Amino acid sequence: MTSGPEGGAAPEGRAVPFYCPYCGDEELVPQAEPAGAWKCEACLRVFTVRLVGLASG
Numbered sequence: 001m002t003s004g005p006e007g008g009a010a011p012e013g014r015a016v017p018f019y020c021p022y023c024g025d026e027e028l029v030p031q032a033e034p035a036g037a038w039k040c041e042a043c044l045r046v047f048t049v050r051l052v053g054l055a056s057g
């Protein structure tokens with residue numbers, strides 16, 4: 001159950017970060033594994049951005 005279009009996060013679920021949350025660099029490369037992960041070319045950290053929900057106000 002590790003492959004297939006339904007195996008991971010939905011494509012719409014991938015949030016696109018503009019800056020590395022750890023070092024602030026903009027050189028982010030999408031990673032195939034894990035799904036939805038990004039690699040920072042500056043500090044080599046791999047991370048994901050997850051939407052929790054919307055604030056009520």
Ligand SMILES: [Zn+2]
Pocket residue numbers: 020021022023024025040041042043044045
């Ligand atoms: Zn970084």
